[in-house]
Amino acid sequence: MFFASRIIRSVLLPLMLFASLLSGGGLAAHAQSTQTPLPPAVKPDPNAPSAPPEEPIINLLDREPEPLFSDTLVPYAPARSVTTDVLEGLDQGALYLMAKLTPDSSPLNDGLIWRIYSETTNTDGRLQLVATSQGGDAEFRLDPGTYLVHTAYGFAQATNRIVIGKEVQSKMLTLNAGGIKFGAALKDGEDLDDRIVSFDIYGMDFDERGERDLIASNVKPGSILRLSADTYHVVSRYGDVNAVVRADIQVLPGKLTEATIFHKAADITLKLVNERGGEAIANTTWSVLSPGGDIVVEATGAFPDFVLAEGEYEAIARNNGRTYLHTFEVAPGEDREVEVVTSMAELASQEETVSSN
Template structure:
C-alpha cells in the first residue's frame, strides 16, 4: 500500500471513530441521568413476621369453646408502597373474615371494631377504629390492639400487633347458621298464634342459668352463630306451649330444624246459654287439674295457645264463680263456653255434650 493510500485509510478510520462517538454520547448521557433503584435493606426483613403469635383474649380463663384463627392474607388490590414508605409512622392493616379456612372471604355482614390495649391498672378498652361490610382497612400507629370481628351472633376477639408498613390477615370465624321452623304434631301447619325461638348456650352459670345468645327469633330467620351446640326454646303463644331441644351448628354450614308442638288456640266465653252472647266484665283463671295457675285474663273473649291436656277454667262475673273442665287437642282451635246458669257448678266437656 502506498503512503498516499495509507493516509486516506487512516483518515477514514478516524472519521468512523468520530461518528461512533457522536452516536454513542447521547445514550451515555441518558444513562447517567437515571437514578438507580434503591436496594432492599436486608436487615429490615423480619423472616418471622408471618409467624407472630396472635393470641385471642378469650384464651385465658374461662377458656372459650372455640379459638379464633388468624392467617396471613394478601388481597389482590394491595397498594404498591414503592421505594418509599407512604404510610409514614403508621401501619396499614388489611383484614378479611371467613367462616372456615376453605371458605370464601365474607363480602358483607361483617362488623369490625379495633380497641387499644388497656393501660396497666386501668382495664378500660377504648375503641379507636371500626368498619362494616366485608374486608376492612385500618391505618394504625404501631402497637398492640384488640380486634373484635362479628358476623351476626358469631364473633371472636383477637390480639394483633401492628408494625410500620403493610400487613394483611384473614380471621377464621369457625361459624355457621341456624334456621328454625315450627309445626304441630303430625306435620300440621301452625295457622294461628305466634311462634318465637330463644337460643341459649348449653352450659349453666354459677346461678344455674343459661346465657341467652339470641331471643325472639322468627321462623325462617337465619341466625349466624359460632360453631357449637345450643339449647333452643320454641315458644308457641305466651303461656305453656314450650318445646326445648339441643342443636349443633357446624362451621360453614346452615343447620335447619323443625320443632313440633302439641297445642291449640283456645278462646273462652262466659254465656248464659250454649251458643249465647259472651258476657263482658269477666275475669278468668285457667288451672291445671292439680290446681296450679296456668294463665289469668280479663275480658269477654280471652284467647290463649295452650299445650295439649286437661284444664280447669274458672270464670268470675258479678261476684259469682262459674267453672268447667275442658281438654285441649293438638291442632284443634276452638271456643270453650262456660255456662252462667243458676245451679250449674263444675261442668266438663263430656257433661255439656249430654
C-alpha cells in the same frame, strides 16, 4: 531535564488524584439516584388454599367482652393529603384483614364488622375503640403498638390480639361459624310461621346462678342466625302461656342447620254464656288451672284467648258475685271455643256426666 521531569510529576500527580476523586463521587451519586424503593407487601390471594400463617392471631375470646368495650363506634376515615401521606405512612403500619367461615371456604364479602381496640384502657376503664369497618375485607393504618381485633359476623364473634409495627401485615381469620334457620309447626305438620311463635337461643353452660347465657331473644320463624360452631339450647314459645318446647341444636361450621320445632298446643277462646251458643257475658274474670290446681293464666273480658299446651284444664269464671267452673281438654292443633254455661240445668247435666265417668 531531571529537575523538570520531577516538577511535571509533582504537578500531574495531584491533578490525577483530584480527577479520580471526582470520578468516584460521580459514580456514587449516580448509583444513589437510580436506586428504587422496595415494593409493598402483597395482599393475600382469596383463591389460594388456606394455610396456617407463620404468626397466627391467637384467639382470646369467643365473645366480645361487652363490659369493657365502648359502645361508641368511631368510623375509620383518616384524612391525608398526597404530600403528607408518605411521611405519615412511614410512622404507621398497615393491617389488611379478611375472614372465612371455615378454612376451606371462600372469603366473606359482606356481613362482617371489624373493630380495632387499643389494648390500654381509658379513664372509664374501657378499651378505646380506634377504628371500625363493615362489609367484607378491611384495611387499617395504625400507629405501632398492641391492639385487639374484634370480628363479628352476626352472632359469631372472635377477639384476637395483634402487634403492629411499621410494616404491612395481612391476616386471614377463620371464624369457624355456621347458621340456624328457625321454623315451627304443629304435631301434624301444619306450619306455624304466621302464628305468635318466637325463639330464644342460649349457650349450653350455666353461670353461678344456674342460668344460661342468653345469646338472642324473640327470634321469629324463618329467621337465619349466624353463630359460632357449637351446640345451643333453643327455647320456642307458641303464645304467651305454657306452650314451650326446648331443644339442643348443633351448629356446624360452614353449614346452615334448618331447625323446626313441633308444638303440641291449641288456641282456646273462653266464653261465659247463659246457655249453649248464647252471647258471651262481659265483665267476666277468668282463671285457668292445671290438674294440680296451679294457676296457668288469668284474664278479664268476654272473650279471653290463650294458646295452651296439650292437656286437661279447669276454667273458673267469676261474674256478678258468682263463680262457675268448667273442665276442658286441649288437643294439639284443635283451636276452639270453650263455653262455660251459667244455667243450673246445664251445670247439673255436667255434674251427672262427670259422676258417670
